[in-house]
Amino acid sequence: MRLPTSFFERDVLEVAPDLLGKYIARQHDGAVTLHRIVETEAYRGEEDLACHASKGRTPRTEVMYGRGGRVYVYLIYGMHHLLNFVTSGEGNPQAALIRGVEGALGPGRVGKLLRLDKSFYAEDLLTSTRIWVVDNCEPAPQIATGKRVGVDYAGAWKNKPWRFIALPLNEADRGRSGDKI
Secondary structure, three states: OEOOHHHHOOOHHHHHHHOOOOEEEEEEOOEEEEEEEEEEEEEEOOOOOOOHHHHOOOOOOHHHHOOOOEEEEEEEOOOEEEEEEEEOOOOOOEEEEEEEEOOEEOHHHHHHHOOOOHHHOOOEOOOOOOEEEEOOOOOOOOEEEEOOOOOHHHHHHHHOOOEEEEOOOOHHHOOOOOOEO
8 A cells, every 4th residue: 555645744753754665656667665663863954964865955855845755866976876765744844764675784785675766765755656655564663762863964963873873673574574565
């Protein structure tokens, strides 16, 4: 079941941990694969110095100022497309970075696995035929939190425990990520 826009139109500190255990569905080359989300990070508006929106509204951050449920993808180091899901409502720039899915830990690896590029910028997760998020109605995973990664420039904001990690499932639940549907 595809997640509705209302799932994303909440504060990122609710959405980011709630994404754990959900699946990113990616259609490519005529097949749809599922990728279980196991790690996210929250970026929470202009006041959050680690958030791209801390520098204000720009062409790069424009999608973050819209409604939740859209894709914010951007290129770093000239080679990695990072995947974020916009959260909250109009004028409140928040996004959840997808840091890991089963089989690809690290946001650069996620982008590579999902074959992302800049054409995904502002894709609507409700109507896209290329990428969306589904809830397989599995029990919510146990969650660990930690400091965000790679934001040492953000002063006290670097210490926010806004990194969310799904603790490992038991062996019977493994092997589902990347399955074709």
